[in-house]
Amino acid sequence: MNAKMLNRVLSVVTPALLLLAWEVASRTQIIDFRFFSAPSAIFKEFVVMLESGELLKHTLISLQRIFIGFTIGTVSGVVIGLAVGLIPAVSAALKPIIDATFPIPKVGLLPLVIIIFGLGEASKYAIIAIGVVYLVIINTVSGVRHIERIYLDVGRNYHASRLMMFTDVALPGALPMIIAGMKISMGVSLILIVSAESLAAKSGIGYLIWTTWQVFEVEKMYVGLFMAAVLGACLTALLDWLERVMIPWKRV
Amino acid sequence: MVEPKLRLRDLNRRFMLRDRAVDALAGISLDVAPGEFLSIVGPSGCGKTTMLRIVAGLETATSGTVEIMREPGSTRPLNAMVFQQESVFPWKNVRDNAAFGLKARGFGKRERYEMVQPILDKVGLRGFEDALPHQLSGGMKQRVAIARAFANDPEIMLMDEPFAALDEQTKLILQAELLRIWEESRKTVMYVTHSIDEAITLSDRVLVMSARPGRVKEIIDIKSAFPRPRDIAAVKSSPKYGEFFGRIWSLLRDEVMAASLVSA
Numbered sequence: 001m002n003a004k005m006l007n008r009v010l011s012v013v014t015p016a017l018l019l020l021a022w023e024v025a026s027r028t029q030i031i032d033f034r035f036f037s038a039p040s041a042i043f044k045e046f047v048v049m050l051e052s053g054e055l056l057k058h059t060l061i062s063l064q065r066i067f068i069g070f071t072i073g074t075v076s077g078v079v080i081g082l083a084v085g086l087i088p089a090v091s092a093a094l095k096p097i098i099d100a101t102f103p104i105p106k107v108g109l110l111p112l113v114i115i116i117f118g119l120g121e122a123s124k125y126a127i128i129a130i131g132v133v134y135l136v137i138i139n140t141v142s143g144v145r146h147i148e149r150i151y152l153d154v155g156r157n158y159h160a161s162r163l164m165m166f167t168d169v170a171l172p173g174a175l176p177m178i179i180a181g182m183k184i185s186m187g188v189s190l191i192l193i194v195s196a197e198s199l200a201a202k203s204g205i206g207y208l209i210w211t212t213w214q215v216f217e218v219e220k221m222y223v224g225l226f227m228a229a230v231l232g233a234c235l236t237a238l239l240d241w242l243e244r245v246m247i248p249w250k251r252v
Numbered sequence: 253m254v255e256p257k258l259r260l261r262d263l264n265r266r267f268m269l270r271d272r273a274v275d276a277l278a279g280i281s282l283d284v285a286p287g288e289f290l291s292i293v294g295p296s297g298c299g300k301t302t303m304l305r306i307v308a309g310l311e312t313a314t315s316g317t318v319e320i321m322r323e324p325g326s327t328r329p330l331n332a333m334v335f336q337q338e339s340v341f342p343w344k345n346v347r348d349n350a351a352f353g354l355k356a357r358g359f360g361k362r363e364r365y366e367m368v369q370p371i372l373d374k375v376g377l378r379g380f381e382d383a384l385p386h387q388l389s390g391g392m393k394q395r396v397a398i399a400r401a402f403a404n405d406p407e408i409m410l411m412d413e414p415f416a417a418l419d420e421q422t423k424l425i426l427q428a429e430l431l432r433i434w435e436e437s438r439k440t441v442m443y444v445t446h447s448i449d450e451a452i453t454l455s456d457r458v459l460v461m462s463a464r465p466g467r468v469k470e471i472i473d474i475k476s477a478f479p480r481p482r483d484i485a486a487v488k489s490s491p492k493y494g495e496f497f498g499r500i501w502s503l504l505r506d507e508v509m510a511a512s513l514v515s516a
Binding site: 153157160161164168169247249 | 308309310329331332333335337338339341342343344352353355356357384385386404
């Protein structure tokens with residue numbers, strides 16, 4: 001067996017062994033089964049929740065919140081980022097504010113966001129949009145500033161209008177960095193939605209994880225954690241696909 | 253004497269390096285006739301590219317004037333530059349790259365695609381209109397850059413060592429194609445190169461520049477010896493080619509030595 005095949009086998013066998021060890025340890029009560037339910041019990045619960053539609057309901061509402069908040073954050077981040085990157089006056093006006101507020105952990109803004117936007121859906125969109133917008137702005141600015149000079153020279157030599165410099169040169173030129181920013185933002189979005197839903201919501205994956213824990217339905221909590229992982233993997237795959245479609249010239 | 257197409261008068265360019273003033277160009281005065289193909293050779297760092305970028309409006313002269321004459325009533329752009337580096341946009345396909353200047357001038361999509369097709373055919377890009385640059389060879393990408401410049405139909409064409417990054421065979425083919433396209437359009441061309449060979453085979457006149465600060469050292473007339481249309485192979489096998497080469501090289505040699513002493 002060559003090294004490559006061995007690695008492939010290891011990458012399947014190791015998680016399987018861990019699951020098996022967990023199963024055995026839980027059943028033989030080496031670990032406390034009230035907190036660490038056996039994988040088989042969790043899977044059973046997963047099927048029940050899937051059939052009742054409960055799981056789908058929570059997943060879809062979380063997905064919707066992420067989608068709306070992420071879109072708002074990305075679109076405004078790209079627009080602001082292009083302006084900051086291309087127009088010195090905008091940069092002078094906005095850059096200090098952005099730099100000063102960026103390090104604030106966005107989870108810490110949840111109380112404020114809830115006061116401003118209420119307990120409804122708007123506060124969920126807002127907290128995700130806030131988390132996303134910073135990363136997208138910073139990456140867009142950096143993308144614009146690192147566009148090769150030659151492309152800007154061509155734009156100037158052909159007297160491209162400011163709008164065309166935005167749409168035909170700066171935006172596509174910064175696109176690889178913008179999408180990299182979106183990928184990082186997606187991870188942040190998941191953290192924020194789960195936090196927001198466990199704090200103030202009546203639905204969603206985060207709500208599911210937190211409430212089931214509080215009422216000691218541990219299997220359901222694990223199903224919630226599992227779904228969060230699945231959601232994250234799917235959204236990452238979606239962005240990878242988007243990257244391939246949007247920037248074919250960077251494909252290796 | 254016909255009215256020149258391009259008139260440079262006492263062009264100076266000084267830039268600051270730390271707190272030291274460096275003169276890149278000193279007192280360049282030059283007339284380029286309409287339809288003329290003028291090459292500029294000179295040692296590295298003599299300001300050839302700077303001069304071209306000033307004419308292109310990408311840099312400003314410290315003093316002196318650049319005048320590009322427009323035919324009365326013409327709305328054509330003053331210049332279009334073909335750069336040495338890869339300058340086609342990787343995110344635009346061949347057709348949209350070639351039509352970039354036309355888009356900047358406000359032509360609608362259908363109109364500019366129609367305008368750009370003949371020039372794409374001429375530079376051998378038919379069938380590649382929808383390709384993205386990363387799917388093309390270096391020579392093909394430079395064809396796109398040339399098509400983009402010609403498609404914009406400028407008063408004068410500025411070319412900054414457009415074939416310098418290409419391999420020898422590709423370069424020969426593209427030189428011949430450039431001559432063919434140019435002979436049809438008779439654009440006024442300013443062509444910067446470090447290749448004496450290229451300067452002789454392509455140009456009507458060759459301007460030899462001095463080492464920094466760049467001055468006009470001598471302008472050599474090629475056209476009277478090699479009339480148009482030209483066959484590159486015939487030009488190169490002619491005894492006059494050797495004479496020109498020797499003369500330009502003897503002018504250039506001293507300057508190259510001077511330049512290497514300065515930079516050492």
